Amino acid sequence: xxxxxxxxxxxxxxxxxxxxxxxxxxxxxxxxxxxxxxxxxxxxxxxxxxxxxxxxxxxxxxxxxxxxxxxxxxxxxxxxxxxxxxxxxxxxxxxxxxxxxxxxxxxxxxxxxxxxxxxxxxxxxxxxxxxxxxxxxxxxxxxxxxxxxxxxxxxxxxxxxxxxxxxxxxxxxxxxxxxxxxxxxxxxxxxxxxxxxxxxxxxxxxxxxxxxxxxxxxxxxxxxxxxxxxxxxxxxxxxxxx
Numbered sequence: 411x412x413x414x415x416x417x418x419x420x421x422x423x424x425x426x427x428x429x430x431x432x433x434x435x436x437x438x439x440x441x442x443x444x445x446x447x448x449x450x451x452x453x454x455x456x457x458x459x460x461x462x463x464x465x466x467x468x469x470x471x472x473x474x475x476x477x478x479x480x481x482x483x484x485x486x487x488x489x490x491x492x493x494x495x496x497x498x499x500x501x502x503x504x505x506x507x508x509x510x511x512x513x514x515x516x517x518x519x520x521x522x523x524x525x526x527x528x529x530x531x532x533x534x535x536x537x538x539x540x541x542x543x544x545x546x547x548x549x550x551x552x553x554x555x556x557x558x559x560x561x562x563x564x565x566x567x568x569x570x571x572x573x574x575x576x577x578x579x580x581x582x583x584x585x586x587x588x589x590x591x592x593x594x595x596x597x598x599x600x601x602x603x604x605x606x607x608x609x610x611x612x613x614x615x616x617x618x619x620x621x622x623x624x625x626x627x628x629x630x631x632x633x634x635x636x637x638x639x640x641x642x643x644x645x646x647x648x649x650x651x652x
Contacts, residue, residue: 413518413560415497419592422447425500426585430576432504441504443511443578445585448499456501456513457490464568469603469624469641470542474535482535493517493565500589502569502582512569512578514585518595519552521559538634543601545630546646550619552599556650561597562590567607580610590651599648608645616647 415421424446432441448456465477465486476482493499498516503509532540552561569578586598599619602608623643627634 428581448501470539473639481533485536511573514567515565521553583614603644616649620646
């Protein structure tokens with residue numbers, strides 16, 4: 411069983427607004443930004459954003475060279491499209507502009523929807539990325555730890571490189587709170603794979619459930635080697651929604 415967005419929650423909806431430096435101003439002035447639901451007319455633009463500003467930066471995807479492996483790239487595109495159809499993905503815009511500032515591929519995990527990686531036919535590069543993420547969530551068992559039957563998760567957070575260094579990722583994460591409240595979710599939890607996203611999550615109030623160094627995964631599975639990865643560890647981090 412998969413989760414479906416209830417019709418009682420308006421769509422599309424603006425979830426969060428904030429001010430941050432405007433890259434188009436030389437005086438360091440601020441612009442107003444908004445985080446809102448992604449609409450179908452921008453699906454391809456979000457895929458382009460993640461292709462150009464996520465795959466070569468996110469540690470696991472960069473290490474796997476996903477963007478440069480045609481089969482692995484098609485697999486991740488298929489994953490992204492399946493998430494977009496759930497109508498939970500959010501995008502960030504600067505007021506007065508249609509340029510994508512950032513996006514977050516959100517989804518709701520259910521207690522009775524067990525993920526079995528052995529059922530998927532994946533190239534090795536994709537299998538290793540999914541195996542790491544599944545190991546983290548299976549080890550902690552978030553449903554039992556927090557006493558919930560569903561929680562908000564994500565498959566990737568990307569910020570356009572032109573807008574980085576302005577706290578955009580932190581503000582996108584802040585939108586999780588009103589989103590969770592609107593859908594009756596008492597928990598949000600995600601595997602943060604890069605130091606930048608881990609710092610942003612900490613600023614918002616996320617707490618670490620489990621941290622695993624990339625070079626320790628070989629102890630779990632000899633095939634999970636990440637020599638030369640640009641990162642130290644992955645953190646499963648959660649935020650309880652009050």
